[in-house]
Amino acid sequence: MRTLDELQDTLDEDFAWRRSELHSYLSTVRRAHSESTAQRTLCRAGIPLLYAHWEGYAKHCLSAYLKYVGRRRLTYGELHPAFVALGHESSLDSEEGMSATRKIVRRAQALLSGDGVRATIPWRRGIDTQSNLNSVRCFDLFESLGLDASPLHTKARLIDYQLLRVRNEIAHGQYLSVGANSYEELHAEVLWIMDFVRNTVSAAAENQAYRRSTGIL
Known part of the structure; x- marks a missing residue:
C-alpha cells in the first residue's frame, strides 16, 4: 500500500464486490412474492448479511488507511x-x-x-473491530486514526439498534419480522455508511490528514 492509487483501488474493489452481492440479494427479496413467508425469511436473513458487509468493509478501509500511513515511514x-x-x-x-x-x-x-x-505504526495487525462494531467502537476507531466521524453520528441509532441489535437477535435464533420495505431502507443506509467510510479514508489520504498540522504540538 505505497501509493494513493493502490489505496483507492483496494477501497473501490472491496466496495464493488460487496455492493454487487448486496444488490443481488435485494433483487432476490424483490422477486419473492410480496408479504410471503419466503420474502419475510429472506429479509430476516439479510440483516446479518448487511451487518457483515458493514463491519467487514469498515475494517478493510480503516486497516488499509493504517497500512498506507504506516508505510509513509514518517x-x-x-x-x-x-x-x-x-x-x-x-x-x-x-x-x-x-x-x-x-x-x-x-x-x-x-x-x-x-x-x-x-x-512505528502497528499496521500489520490491522484494525480490530472486536466483531461487534457498534457506534461507540466505530467512532473510537475513527478518532484513533485522526478521522472525522461526526457526519456519521446521526446514524448511531441505526448502527446500534436497526443493524447490530437486530443482527445479534437473529443470529441467536430469535424470531423477528422484517418487512421488505424496512429491509430495503436498511440496505440503502448500510451502503451509505460504507460509502461514507470509503470517501472519508480516500479524502484523508489525498489531503495528507495523517500529517501534523502547523500549530499542533
Whole structure:
C-alpha cells in the first residue's frame, strides 16, 4: 500500500464486490412474492448479511488507511497526534512485564523527545473491530486514526439498534419480522455508511490528514 492509487483501488474493489452481492440479494427479496413467508425469511436473513458487509468493509478501509500511513515511514514529529499515540502505545505494549508507572514515565519520555524518531505504526495487525462494531467502537476507531466521524453520528441509532441489535437477535435464533420495505431502507443506509467510510479514508489520504498540522504540538 505505497501509493494513493493502490489505496483507492483496494477501497473501490472491496466496495464493488460487496455492493454487487448486496444488490443481488435485494433483487432476490424483490422477486419473492410480496408479504410471503419466503420474502419475510429472506429479509430476516439479510440483516446479518448487511451487518457483515458493514463491519467487514469498515475494517478493510480503516486497516488499509493504517497500512498506507504506516508505510509513509514518517517521523513522530511529522504525524497527526492520533498516529503518534498509536505508535508509542504499540511500542509500550510490546514490552512485557513493564509496570503501569514505568509505562507512564516511558510514554512521557517518548512524547517529549521522540519527534525526530521514525514512527512505528502497528499496521500489520490491522484494525480490530472486536466483531461487534457498534457506534461507540466505530467512532473510537475513527478518532484513533485522526478521522472525522461526526457526519456519521446521526446514524448511531441505526448502527446500534436497526443493524447490530437486530443482527445479534437473529443470529441467536430469535424470531423477528422484517418487512421488505424496512429491509430495503436498511440496505440503502448500510451502503451509505460504507460509502461514507470509503470517501472519508480516500479524502484523508489525498489531503495528507495523517500529517501534523502547523500549530499542533
